[in-house]
Amino acid sequence: MLEFSITPTHDPDLAARLQRAIDDKTKPRGALGRLETTALCMGLIQRRLDPRQEHPQALVFAADHGATRRPGISAFPREVTWQMVENFLAGGAAINVFCRQHGIPLAVVDAGVDHVFAPRPGLIDAKLAFGSNDYLQAPALGRKLAVRSLATGAELVRRLPPETDCLLLGEMGIGNTASATLLTHCFTGAPLEAITGRGTGLDDEGLATKRRLLETALVRGGVPANPIDVLAEYGGLEIGQIAGAMLAAAERRLVILVDGFIVTAALLVAHALEPAVLDYCLFSHRSQEPGHRLQLERLGAEALLELDLRLGEGTGAALAYPLIVSAAAFLREMASFSAAGVASGS
Ligand SMILES: Cc1cc2ncn([C@H]3O[C@H](COP(=O)(O)O)[C@@H](O)[C@H]3O)c2cc1C
Numbered sequence: 040m041l042e043f044s045i046t047p048t049h050d051p052d053l054a055a056r057l058q059r060a061i062d063d064k065t066k067p068r069g070a071l072g073r074l075e076t077t078a079l080c081m082g083l084i085q086r087r088l089d090p091r092q093e094h095p096q097a098l099v100f101a102a103d104h105g106a107t108r109r110p111g112i113s114a115f116p117r118e119v120t121w122q123m124v125e126n127f128l129a130g131g132a133a134i135n136v137f138c139r140q141h142g143i144p145l146a147v148v149d150a151g152v153d154h155v156f157a158p159r160p161g162l163i164d165a166k167l168a169f170g171s172n173d174y175l176q177a178p179a180l181g182r183k184l185a186v187r188s189l190a191t192g193a194e195l196v197r198r199l200p201p202e203t204d205c206l207l208l209g210e211m212g213i214g215n216t217a218s219a220t221l222l223t224h225c226f227t228g229a230p231l232e233a234i235t236g237r238g239t240g241l242d243d244e245g246l247a248t249k250r251r252l253l254e255t256a257l258v259r260g261g262v263p264a265n266p267i268d269v270l271a272e273y274g275g276l277e278i279g280q281i282a283g284a285m286l287a288a289a290e291r292r293l294v295i296l297v298d299g300f301i302v303t304a305a306l307l308v309a310h311a312l313e314p315a316v317l318d319y320c321l322f323s324h325r326s327q328e329p330g331h332r333l334q335l336e337r338l339g340a341e342a343l344l345e346l347d348l349r350l351g352e353g354t355g356a357a358l359a360y361p362l363i364v365s366a367a368a369f370l371r372e373m374a375s376f377s378a379a380g381v382a383s384g385s
């Protein structure tokens with residue numbers, strides 16, 4: 040069931056042709072900076088010299104976390120997860136604003152919120168449970184649910200319209216920076232000290248408590264060797280579904296626009312299962328969560344933006360979206376030196 044056929048985008052001949060096309064545009068070599076590497080990456084993903092970026096889809100996966108039943112994991116109560124889902128559906132959250140601004144269709148996925156929602160347009164019911172278990176007491180998902188979360192996220196992406204060319208991924212789940220911290224520890228070996236952050240805004244004492252709780256969780260669950268077991272111990276249903284969505288997106292050769300700390304934690308799961316998924320990822324921004332820098336370093340990734348965001352929802356991805364549209368557009372539309380009759384430099 041969990042089989043993904045992801046082809047690495049590695050193609051030295053196409054890469055050389057793309058680089059020549061980029062260098063032949065009427066500008067000094069390299070002058071469009073990171074837009075140039077972004078365009079090259081998009082050309083390799085789409086296997087063409089004139090990449091297009093026209094049909095994005097944003098998916099915000101929401102779920103609750105068992106550990107938020109106890110105090111100390113987040114500055115906000117778990118009810119905020121379902122209340123924010125209602126806010127998304129009413130169009131009032133930051134992600135709604137930025138998606139509207141850039142014409143990005145948005146759907147909200149109930150991956151496992153502890154609430155019963157009335158069915159509505161824009162809400163995808165992929166609920167696998169009413170939240171995860173408390174990883175301080177038991178595996179958060181268990182192996183069966185972990186596998187199901189991956190498969191469910193993948194299935195959602197397989198059903199997207201055929202013209203879809205870019206997937207923007209976001210999340211909502213009170214307590215999910217804690218879960219993402221445990222996953223990041225397991226996949227990178229980084230000490231909790233370096234990667235535990237304030238999430239929605241814990242103060243110094245709150246941060247120390249969160250770190251202590253996560254240390255206790257690690258004493259119980261250890262560091263499993265297998266990526267699915269890591270997800271099973273410490274993951275969330277939204278994180279598992281995002282990881283599955285990424286794997287299916289790479290299989291479909293979509294551009295994956297990665298958001299902040301939690302979405303990158305999901306990528307660590309996907310990457311441990313299928314390293315080639317990374318070829319399909321563009322990194323929108325670097326979040327203020329301290330662990331995000333380390334995640335990006337470990338993946339060898341450079342983010343397009345640094346805006347001190349610490350929100351999630353996919354907001355960084357939506358903000359970076361126009362940049363990747365520009366990257367594809369300059370490669371497609373700019374004149375070459377010879378066509379424009381402009382003298383090229385030495
Ligand atoms: C009103 C509100 C809106 C949000 N939108 C995203 N998050 C973000 O904060 C949560 C993670 O932080 P922590 O692990 O500290 O709970 C996630 O739901 C994330 O998407 C929000 C948080 C709040 C409070």
Ligand SMILES: O=C(O)c1cccnc1
Nearest residue numbers: 299300301326349350351
């Ligand atoms: O980096 C993120 O995505 C993030 C940080 C804090 C809270 N929610 C999300």
